Ligand SMILES: [Zn+2]
């Protein structure tokens with residue numbers, strides 16, 4: 001998986017822009033209720049970056065907070081002007097920052113590696129059988145194995 005660096009993106013109205021100086025850690029397709037509500041879509045393509053490699057410019061994002069599977073807070077960031085979802089930051093995983101894949105200016109080079117939260121997939125949704133499958137999300141141990149396999 002290789003995108004042109006810097007990877008650029010932003011919200012729909014361009015009030016919020018970002019640049020990333022490193023390749024993403026991974027991309028997955030999430031069907032949790034939080035993501036479905038936040039994106040208004042059956043599935044959310046989420047791409048994860050090392051937070052220190054990301055630089056945001058323009059407007060300050062607004063956020064709201066839900067409780068993740070870990071019991072810790074999950075912050076959902078969005079543009080205060082156009083309302084586009086930008087991404088998430090989980091208190092349980094400070095080493096990565098989630099970005100909504102379609103906020104990238106060119107998400108076409110991303111390679112999703114897993115379907116997560118399949119337990120809340122909608123009956124009319126279709127899941128790619130070639131990806132890793134998780135009823136909820138990978139455990140910390142499974143997650144370690146996935147990260148190792150990605151090199
Ligand atoms: Zn905006």
Ligand SMILES: [Zn+2]
Nearest residue numbers: 030031032035
């Ligand atoms: Zn989700």
